[in-house]
Amino acid sequence: MREEFKECRHCGSSYRYQSSGMGCDHATNDSRYCPGCMEVINAALAKVPRRFEHRWIEHDATWDWFESRKGEYAKVCRERRAANPNGIFLTPVWPSPLYKEETGELDVNHLIEVDGVGFRRQYWPRNKDGFKIYRHVLVKIATGKVVRGLPL
Numbered sequence: 001m002r003e004e005f006k007e008c009r010h011c012g013s014s015y016r017y018q019s020s021g022m023g024c025d026h027a028t029n030d031s032r033y034c035p036g037c038m039e040v041i042n043a044a045l046a047k048v049p050r051r052f053e054h055r056w057i058e059h060d061a062t063w064d065w066f067e068s069r070k071g072e073y074a075k076v077c078r079e080r081r082a083a084n085p086n087g088i089f090l091t092p093v094w095p096s097p098l099y100k101e102e103t104g105e106l107d108v109n110h111l112i113e114v115d116g117v118g119f120r121r122q123y124w125p126r127n128k129d130g131f132k133i134y135r136h137v138l139v140k141i142a143t144g145k146v147v148r149g150l151p152l
C-alpha cells in the first residue's frame with residue numbers, strides 16, 4: 001500500500017490519498033479531490049447514466065494468429081523498455097485468473113496489443129483446444145455497438 005498527502009483541487013483541504021494496495025479503489029479515494037468533495041461529486045454523478053463501457057468481446061482468430069502477433073508484441077515491449085531505460089515499463093498481465101474446482105486448474109491468459117488494440121487469449125491448461133480470444137473494446141451501452149478498439 002502506498003499513501004501520499006494531497007491538497008484538494010476544490011476545497012484546498014489536505015488529505016491522504018492511497019495510490020495502491022487494498023482499498024485504493026474506494027469511491028472517495030481520489031488523487032485530485034478530498035473524500036468530502038468526492039462524496040458530493042459521486043452523488044451528483046450517480047444521477048448521470050453511464051453511456052459507454054469497456055468490454056472484452058470474443059474475437060474470431062486462430063491460435064497461430066495470436067502466436068505470431070505475440071512475437072511482434074514482445075518486440076514492441078523490448079523496444080519500449082529500451083527507449084526508456086530509466087522508466088518503468090511492465091509487460092501487461094491479466095490480473096484475475098479463474099479457478100476450476102473440478103480440475104484444480106487456473107486459467108491461462110496472454111495479453112497482446114495489435115495496432116493499439118488489446119487482445120487476450122484464455123484457455124485451461126488441460127484443454128488448450130478450447131481456447132478463446134477476446135478483443136478489448138469500447139461499447140455504447142444503449143446500442144450495444146462497438147465504438148472502437150481499446151489498448152490493454
Ligand SMILES: [Zn+2]
Nearest residue numbers: 008011034037
Ligand atoms: Zn475537497
